[in-house]
Amino acid sequence: MADLQNLLRQAVAQLQHASVPSPRADAELLAGHVLGLTRSQLQLKAVTGMEVSDDDAERLAGLLTERARRIPLQHLTGTAPFRRLELKVGPGAFIPRPETETVVQAALDELIRLESAGVRRPRVVDLGTGSGAIAAAIASEHPSAEVHAVELSAEAASWAELNFAHLPSGSAEVTLHRDDLRNFPDGWEAEFDVVVSNPPYIPADMVPQDEEVRVHDPELALYGGGADGLELPRAVITAAQRLLVPGGWFIMEHAEVQAPALQQICRAQPQLSQVSTHQDLTGRDRATSARFAVSSEPESASRTG
Numbered sequence: 001m002a003d004l005q006n007l008l009r010q011a012v013a014q015l016q017h018a019s020v021p022s023p024r025a026d027a028e029l030l031a032g033h034v035l036g037l038t039r040s041q042l043q044l045k046a047v048t049g050m051e052v053s054d055d056d057a058e059r060l061a062g063l064l065t066e067r068a069r070r071i072p073l074q075h076l077t078g079t080a081p082f083r084r085l086e087l088k089v090g091p092g093a094f095i096p097r098p099e100t101e102t103v104v105q106a107a108l109d110e111l112i113r114l115e116s117a118g119v120r121r122p123r124v125v126d127l128g129t130g131s132g133a134i135a136a137a138i139a140s141e142h143p144s145a146e147v148h149a150v151e152l153s154a155e156a157a158s159w160a161e162l163n164f165a166h167l168p169s170g171s172a173e174v175t176l177h178r179d180d181l182r183n184f185p186d187g188w189e190a191e192f193d194v195v196v197s198n199p200p201y202i203p204a205d206m207v208p209q210d211e212e213v214r215v216h217d218p219e220l221a222l223y224g225g226g227a228d229g230l231e232l233p234r235a236v237i238t239a240a241q242r243l244l245v246p247g248g249w250f251i252m253e254h255a256e257v258q259a260p261a262l263q264q265i266c267r268a269q270p271q272l273s274q275v276s277t278h279q280d281l282t283g284r285d286r287a288t289s290a291r292f293a294v295s296s297e298p299e300s301a302s303r304t305g
């Protein structure tokens with residue numbers, strides 16, 4: 001048997017030595033994963049002198065060795081928290097980030113606005129769904145929506161499929177389209193009230209420093225194409241204009257430095273109006289939204305009922 005407090009102290013030192021960015025959090029989360037405890041339960045057990053069995057200590061040691069090799073924490077625990085969900089993640093899928101939760105909130109606000117305007121079953125599509133994070137969160141938090149998700153990578157789509165199959169009861173079902181967002185709709189032109197996307201947007205020469213991202217997030221999920229990384233974000237704007245009903249709305253995540261360029265690109269589209277930049281929780285400009293072809297007809301007339 002080993003003292004949990006001592007094990008944690010050694011674990012933090014080991015991860016610090018390996019330059020893991022958040023050694024204490026990661027040590028506690030890995031120990032909690034092995035012992036079946038939340039982080040706060042684990043902290044309580046540590047100060048009250050919990051003893052850890054040799055088997056569990058060995059399992060933790062194995063995970064710490066992997067983490068010290070900079071395997072992402074989420075690949076070791078097999079899950080990533082995202083809004084109210086614990087998503088299943090692993091190699092082949094982009095690990096969902098906290099800033100994307102803000103993008104989901106903006107999409108949910110638009111869905112609430114639509115429903116109060118009489119749209120009973122707003123239809124939403126997540127372009128480049130990865131693990132399914134955005135679509136799954138919307139399906140669980142706005143069950144009256146009809147939710148679709150598009151993903152090009154077969155590996156990522158398998159993670160999304162798994163997450164869509166294990167949504168909390170009462171969630172909307174999500175329809176997964178294994179497709180290129182540049183070609184999708186396949187019969188879905190002018191069918192969506194909301195388009196939401198966190199596309200790849202990193203410029204080719206801005207290779208991420210963190211090994212967890214550089215080595216373990218798929219390249220298809222990171223690099224947006226072109227010197228400015230905006231090829232895919234541009235494709236999302238084009239796709240949104242194909243997919244949205246008149247009066248429909250889209251929001252897209254991007255890097256902070258790309259906000260002015262994306263504002264300009266959207267403002268240059270005669271069919272787009274109400275172009276807005278959205279901040280993440282740390283106040284950085286991390287998403288752009290716009291409304292499509294506002295007509296004199298009632299908004300989303302085809303979907304009202």
Ligand SMILES: C[S@@+](CC[C@H](N)C(=O)[O-])C[C@H]1O[C@@H](n2cnc3c(N)ncnc32)[C@H](O)[C@@H]1O
Pocket residue numbers: 094095096097100127128129130131132133134150151152153156179180181182197198199200201220221222232
């Ligand atoms: C930055 S990741 C975001 C994943 C997820 N939406 C999230 O926020 O966690 C971008 C995703 O877009 C997918 N993707 C890249 N190019 C695509 C394309 N042309 N068509 C569809 N999906 C694409 C990638 O495979 C990846 O899953």
